[in-house]
Amino acid sequence: MFGELKYILKYVTGKDLAGRHFATFPDDTFIVSFPRSGNTWTRFLIGNLVRPNEPITFLNVEKVIPDTSALSKRDLKRIPRPRIIKSHQFFDSRYKKVIYIVRDPRDVVLSYYNFQRKYGELEDKYPFDQYVPRFIAGDLPGLLGWGSWGDHVLSWLATRHNSSSFLLLRYEDMLAEPARELAKVARFLGTDSSPEALTLAVERSSAENMRKMEKTQSEGWVVTKGRRKDIPFVGTAKGGGWQSKLPESALEEIESAWGPLMKALGYDLMRNVSPALEPPFIQLEDWAARHTQPASETV
Amino acid sequence: MPLIGQLAYGVKHVLELDHPKHNLVVYPDDTFIVSFPKSGNTWTRFLIANLLQLEPRITFLDMERLVPSPDGQARRFFKAMPRPRIIKEHASFDPQYKNVIYIVRDPRDVIISGYNFLLKGEIIDESYPYMTFVDEFIRGIRSHVGSWGENVASWLATRANSPRFLLLRYEDMLSETAGELKKVADFLGLQVSDSHLSEAVTRSSADNMRKLEKMHGDNWAQNRHMKRKDIPFVRAAKAGGWRSTLPQPAVAAIESAWGPLMSKLGYELST
Numbered sequence: 164m165f166g167e168l169k170y171i172l173k174y175v176t177g178k179d180l181a182g183r184h185f186a187t188f189p190d191d192t193f194i195v196s197f198p199r200s201g202n203t204w205t206r207f208l209i210g211n212l213v214r215p216n217e218p219i220t221f222l223n224v225e226k227v228i229p230d231t232s233a234l235s236k237r238d239l240k241r242i243p244r245p246r247i248i249k250s251h252q253f254f255d256s257r258y259k260k261v262i263y264i265v266r267d268p269r270d271v272v273l274s275y276y277n278f279q280r281k282y283g284e285l286e287d288k289y290p291f292d293q294y295v296p297r298f299i300a301g302d303l304p305g306l307l308g309w310g311s312w313g314d315h316v317l318s319w320l321a322t323r324h325n326s327s328s329f330l331l332l333r334y335e336d337m338l339a340e341p342a343r344e345l346a347k348v349a350r351f352l353g354t355d356s357s358p359e360a361l362t363l364a365v366e367r368s369s370a371e372n373m374r375k376m377e378k379t380q381s382e383g384w385v386v387t388k389g390r391r392k393d394i395p396f397v398g399t400a401k402g403g404g405w406q407s408k409l410p411e412s413a414l415e416e417i418e419s420a421w422g423p424l425m426k427a428l429g430y431d432l433m434r435n436v437s438p439a440l441e442p443p444f445i446q447l448e449d450w451a452a453r454h455t456q457p458a459s460e461t462v
Numbered sequence: 463m464p465l466i467g468q469l470a471y472g473v474k475h476v477l478e479l480d481h482p483k484h485n486l487v488v489y490p491d492d493t494f495i496v497s498f499p500k501s502g503n504t505w506t507r508f509l510i511a512n513l514l515q516l517e518p519r520i521t522f523l524d525m526e527r528l529v530p531s532p533d534g535q536a537r538r539f540f541k542a543m544p545r546p547r548i549i550k551e552h553a554s555f556d557p558q559y560k561n562v563i564y565i566v567r568d569p570r571d572v573i574i575s576g577y578n579f580l581l582k583g584e585i586i587d588e589s590y591p592y593m594t595f596v597d598e599f600i601r602g603i604r605s606h607v608g609s610w611g612e613n614v615a616s617w618l619a620t621r622a623n624s625p626r627f628l629l630l631r632y633e634d635m636l637s638e639t640a641g642e643l644k645k646v647a648d649f650l651g652l653q654v655s656d657s658h659l660s661e662a663v664t665r666s667s668a669d670n671m672r673k674l675e676k677m678h679g680d681n682w683a684q685n686r687h688m689k690r691k692d693i694p695f696v697r698a699a700k701a702g703g704w705r706s707t708l709p710q711p712a713v714a715a716i717e718s719a720w721g722p723l724m725s726k727l728g729y730e731l732s733t
Contacts, residue, residue, distance in 0.1 A: 174475075256609070
């Protein structure tokens with residue numbers, strides 16, 4: 164009962180978590196991804212690009228690119244429009260303009276395992292081989308509302324991959340060519356895409372820089388405040404870590420669950436995948452063909 | 463929402479008299495009857511309600527009780543419902559829904575029905591430019607559950623291979639009602655005889671539903687806030703009406719927006 168009253172007070176004053184049901188506007192842009200897919204880095208990159216006068220830190224990022232899973236409805240209402248908003252939600256039709264970041268699930272599983280231990284959502288010694296099937300099924304504490312990695316990616320790609328208001332980025336491409344990928348974002352947002360502006364934003368958002376800031380600012384950021392410090396929020400910031408760290412059995416499980424989707428996204432598989440698993444009803448090949456064109460040809 | 467409205471909501475919330483809408487507490491053994499609006503969802507609910515109960519005869523109000531909608535019953539009602547529950551929805555993909563019966567209908571017919579629905583609610587009137595309406599329909603402007611294409615694609619891309627997902631085409635339900643209803647009964651794990659099945663089909667006929675709408679329709683949650691009583695909720699209940707009714711530019715616009723998805727679903731393109 165007390166919990167209910169607290170909820171109602173929060174609801175009446177607008178202090179309840181924004182989550183999936185806050186007021187959206189048609190001029191909002193959303194940075195969306197499954198957790199641990201480079202979303203925070205992208206927020207820093209974009210924040211530094213659109214607000215070059217003041218470097219983005221963990222202390223001001225929530226004011227520049229607010230997080231729907233950390234802030235209240237009221238906080239989000241107070242952000243000046245047009246807003247750029249961070250979200251981990253599966254497909255939401257109210258998000259009209261979306262930058263979607265996808266990352267190789269073989270790396271996501273490793274990063275999310277660490278993250279969940281940092282947040283105490285998982286016992287520290289929870290066996291990784293038991294974690295993998297739960298990760299695939301989307302059956303994890305905290306994951307409950309977001310679906311599995313495959314659900315998340317498919318729900319967005321199937322509905323929006325042909326839309327001009329949808330920009331798909333691969334985390335791995337961002338690591339390899341951050342300025343080139345950020346230039347795509349700049350064109351998508353209709354903002355400054357001069358080489359100087361891009362370089363400055365990339366420098367300010369480097370993993371090294373973000374690690375330094377995390378050390379001094381983690382108690383001032385709503386996401387890391389009061390959390391254990393021995394596992395950092397800024398992870399390896401690399402692609403392909405799975406090649407040395409992911410057990411063979413986990414690799415097999417992940418590739419047989421999502422092989423066709425991974426292939427469509429350009430992630431090379433280590434094993435053969437049965438064609439019977441091809442996800443029906445969407446033609447991701449179209450996207451793959453477009454994506455492999457040189458950056459200068461994509462508008 | 464003004465403060466007084468929020469406080470009133472707060473009181474309702476404490477008493478669990480508010481409709482749960484998108485805050486429904488979902489259980490893993492729930493089954494959801496999902497579709498884009500105007501795709502045969504109410505008919506399917508009638509059919510299922512008649513599988514669950516033959517006597518006393520199902521009315522609109524019984525149907526709303528046996529296969530309730532999260533905006534048609536109070537939170538308290540959903541909490542007290544015996545499990546496993548069967549619940550109506552129009553939402554696009556939601557990973558919380560573990561068992562889903564998804565009904566899809568040819569969008570060229572959906573749009574005609576959608577137009578009537580907007581007239582019935584006095585959202586637009588007959589003078590509204592038709593092609594503007596068509597463009598808005600395709601972009602999903604007035605929908606809270608995405609456009610037709612988004613709603614359908616979000617479910618099929620994520621769940622089409624799942625044994626806990628049953629895809630029904632409204633058109634197949636019309637032509638082979640008993641056969642399709644048998645699939646539903648099996649999916650729900652209901653043991654029903656062939657005679658019960660065919661009785662459920664008879665009692666859920668469009669004619670019978672029209673009669674029932676006249677009896678209780680005005681008290682039914684779905685119709686209560688609808689302004690125009692001269693336009694019934696239960697309409698033609700036919701497939702392919704678009705061939706004679708839908709203007710050619712509208713057909714072309716829909717087929718160009720969703721052609722590949724329609725073809726996959728077996729809806730032949732005309733352009």
